[in-house]
Amino acid sequence: KKVESSSRRRVTAGSRGRLPEQGRPVCRRHNSAVVYVRVSPKIARRKQNMICVLFGHPSAALLLLMTLAVGTFLVWLKYADADLPLVFLSKFGRSPGVLKGSVVWITGASSGIGESLSYELARAGAKLALSGTNTERLRAVKDKCIAMAKDTEVILVPFDLSDFSCHERQLKAVLNHYGRVDILVNNAGRRAIEQFEDFTYEDDRAVFDVNVFAPVSLTRLTLKHSKQQQRRLHVVVNSSMTAMQGGRSCSVYAATKSALQGYFSSLRLQGRMTGAVDVTVVFPGPVLTPLLGDAEKLKKRIYYRMMSPERCAQLIAVAIANKVGEAWICDNPLLMTFYFCQYLPNIFQRFIACMLPWNRTARSTKNK
Numbered sequence: 001k002k003v004e005s006s007s008r009r010r011v012t013a014g015s016r017g018r019l020p021e022q023g024r025p026v027c028r029r030h031n032s033a034v035v036y037v038r039v040s041p042k043i044a045r046r047k048q049n050m051i052c053v054l055f056g057h058p059s060a061a062l063l064l065l066m067t068l069a070v071g072t073f074l075v076w077l078k079y080a081d082a083d084l085p086l087v088f089l090s091k092f093g094r095s096p097g098v099l100k101g102s103v104v105w106i107t108g109a110s111s112g113i114g115e116s117l118s119y120e121l122a123r124a125g126a127k128l129a130l131s132g133t134n135t136e137r138l139r140a141v142k143d144k145c146i147a148m149a150k151d152t153e154v155i156l157v158p159f160d161l162s163d164f165s166c167h168e169r170q171l172k173a174v175l176n177h178y179g180r181v182d183i184l185v186n187n188a189g190r191r192a193i194e195q196f197e198d199f200t201y202e203d204d205r206a207v208f209d210v211n212v213f214a215p216v217s218l219t220r221l222t223l224k225h226s227k228q229q230q231r232r233l234h235v236v237v238n239s240s241m242t243a244m245q246g247g248r249s250c251s252v253y254a255a256t257k258s259a260l261q262g263y264f265s266s267l268r269l270q271g272r273m274t275g276a277v278d279v280t281v282v283f284p285g286p287v288l289t290p291l292l293g294d295a296e297k298l299k300k301r302i303y304y305r306m307m308s309p310e311r312c313a314q315l316i317a318v319a320i321a322n323k324v325g326e327a328w329i330c331d332n333p334l335l336m337t338f339y340f341c342q343y344l345p346n347i348f349q350r351f352i353a354c355m356l357p358w359n360r361t362a363r364s365t366k367n368k
Contacts, residue, residue: 080335081307082315083328089318096317100125103178107161107218108188110137112289113238116313117185118145122152124317129174129181131157132188161188161214162206171221180229183320184222185236186215189256196251204252211256216263227276234278236320237264241285241330245341245348268325278323283338285330287312307331 080087104121108114110132118130122145132138135158142154155177159170174181190210192203219235226233242250243257264279271277286306312329319327328338340348 076332078332081311081329081331082335083326083338086315086319086324086327086329089322089324090315093318093322096120096124096321098321099183099317101127102182103127103129103174103180104183104185105129105131105157105174105181105222106185106187107131107215108238109141110134113284113287113309113312113316114185114187115141116309117187117316119148119310120313120317122146122149122154124321125149125152126183127178128152128154129157129178130154131159131170133158133160161218162209164209164214164217167214167217168221171218171225175225180231181222181226181233182231183234183236184219185238185320186218186260187236187238188214189238191250192253193249194252195249199252207252208256208259211253212259212263215260219264219267223277232276232278234280234320234323235264235267236280236316237282238316239281239283241283241328241334241338243283245337280319280324280327282316282319282327282329284312285334 076084076087082090099121104126106114106118106121106128109118109128109130111134114132115137118128118141122128128145130138130141135156138156138158142156145152145154155174157170157173159166171181188210190207192199192207194203215237223233223235237260239260240254240257242254243261246254261281264281267277268279268281271279284307287309288306289309307330315327315329318324328335330338337348
């Protein structure tokens, strides 16, 4: 590039943002000295053509943006198994290792998502208190947690959630051993499959006791003690995608999960104002757990794509580590129904809900 003499006219401030004209000297700064270079006509023409293609023709710019959007959507459609923020945090956010040393109380830890989450948090180094009704299964989960991580401390607190009189006693058992509860995971639940008109009040009450009133009771007791210790409690609630979308033959179950969303979304807002509690509500889709029955039959009959409890637990652990407010966890294409239900509810209810596999093939079976 040819350097011009300093006696040539300098480029004004208003002309520096314009495209260089052919053969016109352009101001460049080098080592605190102002020098002038002459831009090649070929380079100037190439830059001008590029700018014209992108900004001179709106249709070309729109086509480029649409191509990028479609490409991103196709990649997300193939690989994503959670909402976009959670997928991003699983790659670039805090790992579950930040939970090392935290005291985590998990209900429903004897099987399914609770069992897999126990293993995930044990590998992260958390101190665990595991609750459930199957004491034998809880012992097996405890042994496996200790085998995975030798330094992990695990205690068992077996009890029936529907027995509200024992909630405070079980909390004291955890506090007597660890002295505190940092994270409470309300995972236990009961599924109810029945046509709406076939439910009785007793059926409704039994499901609501386990799915709603029991976790609310445990959370209140634990939160009161955390406030006395001036500690910030993190509450994790395992809801369901039916809380947002509903489902044929599971009206009571969907109602209980919607109630959880209302309870704990309000508690989250209260916690952000007072600084006393963080709340994470998890909305998993179809997961291969004993709650749904025989896994192999379900694979063939109803749910054509179901997530493993291990993968679901990994994503929940990421949500806990990053204190996510809501987490949508589901394989595509069912994951897209979350977005349709959230942003296009009328279209979802009219055209999409009836096509979901569990709504097309659900049967009226008596809940035992």
